[in-house]
Amino acid sequence: MELIKALVIEREAQLIRVLTENREELRGVPRGKLKKQEKVWAGDWVLGFVTEDGLFAIEKIEERKNLLIRPKIANVDRAIIVVTIKDPEFQNFLLDNLLVIYEKEGVESVVVFNKIDLLITQEEKEELLKWKRIYEKVGYPVLEVSALTGEGIEKLVNYLEGQICVMAGPSGVGKSALLSRITGVELKSGEISKKTRRGRHTSRGVKLIPFGKGSFVADSPGFSKVEAKSLIDKKEIKDFFPEFKNYTCKFANCMHIKEIGCEVKEAVKKGEIPCERYKSYLKMLDTYLEELSEWCK
Template structure:
């Protein structure tokens, strides 16, 4: 039997959808023997197997995962499109910084996208420029888009490189709207999830939608609160603030909180590291009192 490579693009309860590269089609995946018992199959998993007589995809093995995100559960993510807004809802730097730490830890490529550009007046434009400066300094690409007018969408599409991309961010920022705009696929979004948000988060499956030349994009439910420290060791969090790297401290294991001769703290005091980033870092590691 010919062994074929597939990508799990759908995972909802017992239903597994596998995109089979050689066929350019989605089959119902059936995990065989050993896998069914010992391993779970998640969206984003690269799998091997064969097509059965009744046209299903029998999964015989799962490739090792390069990373794994837990909300939603998805493996091998190449890039996260982190969607934020300036207004409706208001920008939340703490939530963004926590998400960035989690993706940095998992080695996921990141692009930060500010949506709802169509709602901005002068104030909001200024605020966007401010945050753009903060995050570009940390090394992240920052874009502005509108899912309503389509402005900036082309620039965003250029960032959807790699095979597996996901949209992430707070609730109501327009993740689903952007995904629909880009892929042309309508998704359930907005009100429906709002009511029973908690329940849906745990039960709702993941779906990766084929897009462009060999990419797949997935939506995720909105986050209302994220604490990186529940997933990432507090001592490790400093490693996921890229703008801290270039400073040296007296102690090699400096936590950048209250040690003497801390290069990071001094850089913050000189205004080189933005206040929001340093404060959010202290908050994450539980060391924030006042500055």
Template sequence: MTAQWYNDDASAIIHQVLPRKTFLRRKTPGQAIDHQMIAANVDTAFLVQSCHFDFNPRRLERYLVMAADGHVEPVVLLTKTDLIATAALETMLAIIRSVTTATVMTLSTVTGSGFAALQQRLLPGKTYCLLGSSGVGKTTLVNRLIGQEAFATQAVSSTGEGTHTTTRRQLVVLHSGAMLIDTPGLRELGILGAGDEVDRGFEDIAALSARCRYADCRHVHEPDCAVRAAVERGELPEDRYASFLKLKKESTYYGMSQLEKRHKDKAFGRLVKSVKKRRWD
């Protein structure tokens, strides 16, 4: 577990696993219904998206829900700003600000733009995690922060599209005393059992929900739903509303599947015990 804290002595014997203050997790890739822990005790998650091929507001919403689920502060980091024009960058920033009130930072490891501002944000004793797809520049950024090519990177194509490099999670201590976790690119980002934290990932919808007639409004067919009213008035984009409903449904579905799995495991355990008991009676 990356950034899991232990209580140990000089001989490195683990005496106690300390509780996690925060975490970053996703649904296990594939058909399995379970959580996969990515990192623990993270103070800030940098949600990294490239300004070129990787920019995807719907995927960003998933990262925001992941951070909310684990009570981690999100910061959106737009990389490779040197590949697009200023007007295009401003359009992307406007889209992000319509999705979240989280801090947004821009960065180019080629020109160095935004690098000093990022360094100032990395405080001693704090733990930070880079989350993003393959090829968005996470490992290149880590190498620049530590001042050497400590981790392998792949050359980008002529179009600026990156390639998959990092295959395991790794924590490095920076010269400032901050701790930074680099992670492999996340191809699948399933949401499992996030519950009300999905609402926290959609701050604008959460604010509208307070004006619904029913406190448990699902924003689907209920009367006097402030969320659907905002969609009908054009104040809430339909694609964002659809994304919210999709993540709520996905989280609930996988959460129920996980609960059913636990019930089956318990039932199987009781069966095994009863068989053993009959054998020894």
């Protein structure tokens, strides 16, 4: 029998929903040995066939490019990291931690400044511009949007064409509001990030919502704190700051802290690498450099 390819678009407890290459949305059922061997997650590409009952019998899971843990979703192409300058206040350290984690997972990030409708004063606008320049310099795409007014949304949608995306970022920045804007789907309030009385997130399953031209996006609950160092070996963290790769230090295993002939530190001194990013790097390693206060005003 010829197998059909499908994308798992929903996974909640035992419920699996797939979208087949023929654009049919069906309930998926893992078959035979697959059932015991491996779990099927949202974002998985699977092979199977449509049964007489109209179910999609899953025979095989295709090899995954990655599998994120929170939310549990496979084959993520891009993280839409939503942040704000105001309400809540911008936390660059949190953003930098997320960027490092996604670099490690092979997920491309796009930094989306939401709530730009709230930026009224010159000072607020300059603050946005300052951070925008910093992340663009590293090489990340930076977009300015407002889920409230709709500004910048079309550009974001076009930008994500054909990709599996996940919303990420701190609590209250407008991830769910933005998701509604780009997909046209109103999430029931608190559907995904509803907190239990203990203040923890209930896991309600993961849903990929289609939008634009062949793109999918999953919402996720906000983070109040994310630490790259709890997920990644401290010695490896330097490898996930893309701007460091432009420099060759004297020692191949240079940690860019106190080593002689460190070109990365030299680049910070010359202003080629933004102090803010380098400070985040040191903070992730629980380190501090006295000289930094002289170079970074």
